Amino acid sequence: MTLPSPIPPDDPQRRLAVVRPETDDDLQYIALAGDVYTILLSGKQTDGRYCLIDMHVPPGGGPPPHRHDFEEMFTLLEGQLRFTFRGEEVDVKAGETVNIPANAPHFFRNVSDQPARMLCMCTPAGQEEYFLQVAVPIESPTAPPPQLSEAEQAASREKAAQLAAQYRTEFL
Template identity: 65%
Template sequence: MPVASGAIPADDPTRTLVHARPDDRNLQHVAIAGGTYTILVTGEQTAGRYCLIEMRVPPGGGPPPHGHDFEEMFTLLDGAVEVTFRGQRTTVRAGETINIPANAPHFFRNSFDQPARLLCMCTPAGQDEYFLRVGDTVDDPTAPPPALTDEEKAERQNRAAALAADYRTELLIP
């Protein structure tokens, strides 16, 4: 793709370097979709351009079918997951990267007997905020998700569905 002619915009000195460290006590961790997600880089830190989330997904974990009007890219750091994209299933293993185009129906599931660890970049940002609003905060990335009653699980699902449109997401569950 050709570069547009003309000068690039001036540096914005109000923006700062973001250095995400996995042991940073200020990172937010949220239990959601059967796993624990750590917000490494927030949309606020990137002026809304993207967010970066580390996902720890245990066997059996993963989100329900959904779609959204933003790009989502996953890099598998450890383990493997099965990704269903427009009805076609593929296995993604450690070291591999996939990109989900905006608006495409998809989901992933850890169908294996080992935990998976992924980096998820969403552009533009917003998914970081959605996860924090619908999940349960936990102390660290290895903390187990809270034990929820059936009523609490239903409340989380209802909250996710109610907020989905605010975050440009559509849950594709019956």
């Protein structure tokens, strides 16, 4: 007698996703708060399980303090960043990984004089949709972020604040 499998059957509607940043014309590049992000995998490609974002963070770059109800994992590929987690600072360098538990207050900052690059995975997906709503589209991951006027920066912060709750995020 064969027992039923404890896992669901394969879903043939789901496809293998292979991302080739050098040649993939479908990737979305955005500038957000001076950083440049590439959406490598969206929730649409992972059945909502996670998203994967390639983040380029210039010296001084990084988001304001915030928290959200999903897990966020960062693997630093190049450079060094300072993560502040529940008020405690931790310096992270290339090759290291940080996991931020859901609901925990945190932010990061590039406190070095060199650019940093990391991969960010959010689970479940959705953060990429928020970023796409509030960021400025750019042409490539090497394009400089646009120089926004004070009024444009204020409008961007206001839009981010207005949409935050819809995307399960809270600014602190």
